[in-house]
Amino acid sequence: MIKEYIFENVKDFDLRHIFECGQCFRWNRQPDGSYSGQAWGRPANVSMDGSRVRVRALEKNGENGERFWREYFDLDRDYGSIKRILAEKDPVVAEAIKSGEGIRILHQEPWETIVSFIISSNNNIPRIKGCIERLAGLCGTFCGEFEGKAVYNVPTAEVLAKLEPGDLATAGLGYRAAYLVKTARQVIASGDSFPPLRSLAGVGPKVESCIRLFGFGDLSSFPIDVWVRRVMSELYGFDEGDISGMQKFAADTFGPYGGIAQQYLFYYMREAAKQ
DNA sequence: GCCCAGGAGAAGG
């Protein structure tokens, strides 16, 4: 059954900023400006009317999703005050905030985040979305019918661990298919104790940083990808190869909100590149 | 044909 949840008087919230700042890959813009996708196995459509956010979602296990969606969209966090703190500390971020003032960090499912960002490596966003979509359709978890389409979440570690990389060929993941299978087997083999992220196949410094930020709520995590490296080089004067210097600057300047600052910078740089 | 994409891993200094 489809349920509707309304959140009134929501500030610092923009669907395009949230869903197109590179943090998630399963939400797609509809002709009416709303977004359809799924979160934690819940198919949904999200729209906005003024300061009112409307979520139409497929009910899961008979639960009341109000609390779930409030947490998913991080609605209890005051982004206004965070933006003021960041803008005061750094003029570049102050400018970047103007282009993505409605960004929020979604509370994404850890395993989906791990799978997604392993696929993201040396890849581009449109193709990452296609890869995840094909992978989910191929061997993912069925979430239900929504808007006339079957919706699937990414495959569980249990499912992936039993496959061979070649079984994922039609998903077009390239060499990342082997990373996924190996990571799934590592997770299954470790039983109850989840292995350290960096020990997983296909998880290096940048992918770990994204997983911590988007899947484990570590807002201090500051992922440095090609775009952020570009902005740090062009607008802050860092040497392109000085990743550790950039990390230290982010920690010293943005502290507990490094990940939020990074999202403004990422969105800002990509918007500028579109011109 | 080339280069690039939210890099990681292995090899060799």
Added chain:
DNA sequence: CCTTCTCATGGG
């Protein structure tokens, strides 16, 4: 510790 090379795939 560092640098360089390779990895599969699709789009511009």
